[in-house]
Structures are given as C-alpha cells and as structure tokens.
Amino acid sequence: MSPTTTFQDLQAAFPHWTIWRSSADRLWATRNQRLTDAQLSHGLSHTIDADDADQLVAQLRNQEKLATGLLPQ
Template sequence: MSFDRHLAEIAREFPDWTIWRSDAGRWWATRHRLLTEEEREAGSAMTIDADDSEGLRERLLEQQELLPPADPET
C-alpha cells in the first residue's frame, strides 16, 4: 500500500490531528488544538512522530488514551 493511502487512512481515523510524512521518511502528527495544562501534565503531546505509519498509529492510540472521555452534554 502506498504511503499516500496510509496517510489518508490515519487522517480519517484521527481527524483531530494533521498527519504528514517528512522528506526524511518519518511520520508525524500534530493536534489541531492547544492542549490544556491538565492534558500536558497527563503526558499528552502536541506533536508526535514514528518511524512508520503503523508506529504513528500506535502512538496516536496511546495519545487518545491519555485524554478524558468527551462530555456527551457538550
């Protein structure tokens, strides 16, 4: 599968992030919003990277687990 397809699949799965691959071949993701102080203290990151698309997906899933569940009333 091409890296463009991997990129598109990850972008669909994680719409709150901008996903890209650097010229050096590393995979990156940056959040679309700033983190709160509490989120930063819990270990959330604004930008993450990985060697490949699967590694980036795993890191994104780890980041999801750090955030509290969304409030259904908002």
C-alpha cells in the same frame, strides 16, 4: 507506510490530528487543538513522530487513551 495505509486512511481514523511525512521520511502528527498545561502534564502531546504507520497509529491510540476525560469529543 504499508501499501494499504494511506494518509487519507490515517487522517480519517484520527480526525483531530494533521498527519504528514517529513523530508527525513518520518511520520508526524500534530493535534488540531491547543493543549493546556494540565493536559500536557497528564502526558498528552501536541506533536508526535514515528518511523512507520504502525508505530504512529500505536502512539495516536495511546494519546486517545490518555485524553479520555481530558479533551472534548
């Protein structure tokens, strides 16, 4: 994670996700809600992971785009 990006920054930017770093030093994010089979089929994910904060943010933004119209705001 960049020195200016903290877990609090990520959590504030993506409040519908819980974000953490694993013992393997990867960043993970899990949705704070269950997804239906239809939402999963549309490409939404319960949990995603990345090597760094920039990759995680890109994936989270992609998930937000995919979720448009499928999830309550």
